[in-house]
Amino acid sequence: MKQTKILLIGAGGQLGSELTQGLWSIYGKDNVIASDIKEATGILQEGRYEKFDVMQRDKLFELIKKNDITQIYHLAALLSATGEKDPRWAWKLNMESLLFVLEAAHELKLYKVYWPSSIAAFGPTTPKTNTPQDTIMDPTTVYGITKLAGELWCEYYFRRYGVDVRSLRYPGLIGYKTPPGGGTTDYAVDIYFKAIREKKYECFLAADTYLPMMYMDDAVKATLDLMEAPAEKVKVRTSYNIGAMSFCPAQVASTIKKFIPDFSISYKPDFRQAIADSWPKSIDDSAARHDWGWQHQFGLEEMTKDILENLQQHPQYLA
Ligand code: AKB
Numbered sequence: 001m002k003q004t005k006i007l008l009i010g011a012g013g014q015l016g017s018e019l020t021q022g023l024w025s026i027y028g029k030d031n032v033i034a035s036d037i038k039e040a041t042g043i044l045q046e047g048r049y050e051k052f053d054v055m056q057r058d059k060l061f062e063l064i065k066k067n068d069i070t071q072i073y074h075l076a077a078l079l080s081a082t083g084e085k086d087p088r089w090a091w092k093l094n095m096e097s098l099l100f101v102l103e104a105a106h107e108l109k110l111y112k113v114y115w116p117s118s119i120a121a122f123g124p125t126t127p128k129t130n131t132p133q134d135t136i137m138d139p140t141t142v143y144g145i146t147k148l149a150g151e152l153w154c155e156y157y158f159r160r161y162g163v164d165v166r167s168l169r170y171p172g173l174i175g176y177k178t179p180p181g182g183g184t185t186d187y188a189v190d191i192y193f194k195a196i197r198e199k200k201y202e203c204f205l206a207a208d209t210y211l212p213m214m215y216m217d218d219a220v221k222a223t224l225d226l227m228e229a230p231a232e233k234v235k236v237r238t239s240y241n242i243g244a245m246s247f248c249p250a251q252v253a254s255t256i257k258k259f260i261p262d263f264s265i266s267y268k269p270d271f272r273q274a275i276a277d278s279w280p281k282s283i284d285d286s287a288a289r290h291d292w293g294w295q296h297q298f299g300l301e302e303m304t305k306d307i308l309e310n311l312q313q314h315p316q317y318l319a
Contacts, residue, residue, distance in 0.1 A: 004111075005031050007069045009054050009101070010076030011044055012036035014178045014189070015116070015170075015219060019073060020044060022220040026228075033067055036076070042177075054097040064108050071227075073114040074101045080120050081272050082182030083143035094146035098153060106161045113165040114227055117151050117239035119212055120144035120184075121169060124278045131280035133241045133287045140278045151238040158237040166226050167239035171283060175216030176307045176317055184275045185211055188252055191265075192307045195256045197318060200264045204272050207250040207265075210281040214244040215298035215306070222294060229292035236287055243283035244296035245303075255304045 004027055010016045011034035020034045021043060029047040034040070040049040052059055054076050063069070076097055083090030098115060105113045122131060123138030139145050147169075157163040172185020179193070180186035187203050194201040214222075222242050226234070253265040288294035298306070311317055 002068065002070055003031065004071060005067055005069050006033065006071045006073065007063060007067070008032065008034050008073040008075065009052075009097075010036060010074065011049070012038050012041065012178075013075055014175050014181050015173055015216065015223075016075045017042065017044055017178055018175060018216050018220050019075070019223060020047065022224050023073075026224065033063075033069070035063075054100065055093065057100045057103075060100055061104055061108065064104055064110070070110055071112045071114070072101055072105065072110060073223075074098065075116060077116075077146070078143065079181055079183040079186075080141045080143040080275050081184050081186075083146075084141060084271070084275075087142035090142045091146060094143070095149060098150050102153060102157045102163060102165065105163045105165065106157060111164060112227060113154075113163060114223065115150060115154055115165060115167050117147045117167050117169045118144070119169055119171050119279050119283065120275075121147040121151060121239070122278075122280050126280060128281045130282055130284040131241065132284050133236065141275055154239070155237045164231055165237070166234055168222055168226060168242045168288075169239045169283075170219060171212035171214050171243060173214055173216055173219045174303065174307070176311050177216075184272045184279075185213065187249060188213055191249070191252055191256065192304075192311060193318060195260055195263050196308065196311050199260060199262055200266070201253070202266050202268050203249045204268065204270045205249055205276050206269045206273060207267050208248050209273070209276050210246055210248045211276060212243050212246050212280055212283045214242070214296065215303040218244050218296045218298050221297070222288075225294060226288075226292060233292045235291050240288040240291075241283050241285045242288050242294060243285040245299050246282040247300050251300060252304070255300050256308070259304065259308050
């Protein structure tokens with residue numbers, strides 16, 4: 001078996017930078033190459049890094065060969081809200097880049113690929129509460145369409161070519177180390193930054209909009225747990241439902257108020273409300289819990305405490 005060498009594409013995003021650090025702790029900095037279309041910033045400057053555009057198929061193949069890559073984590077994508085501003089480009093970027101990675105995995109015989117799906121793959125007629133693993137999927141955003149199509153491509157490459165590709169349907173991911181990245185769930189990131197900076201927040205979703213959410217530490221753990229699981233335990237080859245908590249903006253605001261009593265919130269829903277209304281409110285992730293032992297750690301209160309303490313102690317994240 002070759003030495004594990006990982007290429008992480010989209011390392012500059014919210015999940016990417018934290019997943020890179022998770023991979024460093026398992027495989028060592030020498031064996032992880034983080035990449036993004038932009039120059040490395042922050043913590044990413046401390047490890048191996050390639051500035052690279054995933055739409056350059058030849059460059060991708062060259063990078064894999066030159067560095068003896070055995071696994072790819074492909075996170076680069078346009079998210080739901082940004083995708084709606086340029087649907088054609090969102091389709092091209094999200095789909096073609098996935099196909100390049102799957103082709104590379106097949107042709108260059110990589111051991112494993114990770115690609116994230118999302119609750120955005122569900123739609124308005126999907127059951128909203130405890131959304132099952134297998135159910136109606138009728139996404140309304142171009143981002144969601146790329147996630148549903150991408151899940152099927154992953155399963156196709158697994159069945160047809162034996163590519164060991166694994167995936168999670170992430171809920172809204174909340175972290176404090178990078179700014180929000182153009183998603184509908186990103187109010188739950190921005191609210192913490194504004195709570196510290198301005199003690200007030202104007203929310204683009206209505207007060208009672210429930211969505212499935214997860215703290216970044218749990219998202220990194222879920223991803224690494226899935227990728228480290230023995231192949232025979234990974235029974236779902238489209239993408240696993242994965243959950244941790246479900247809350248609405250009013251609940252985040254009242255939890256923040258426990259730590260910052262003069263914090264206030266107002267509501268001005270925009271086009272993102274319709275996107276949020278088309279998504280599940282909570283997720284049934286019993287398949288992930290059963291197949292490879294998924295367990296989350298953070299609820300709303302623990303997450304809020306952790307984020308606010310960290311933002312106060314490390315003001316560089318607020319810059
Ligand atoms: C988004 O809001 O677009 C993402 C997602 C749920 O995939 N955070």
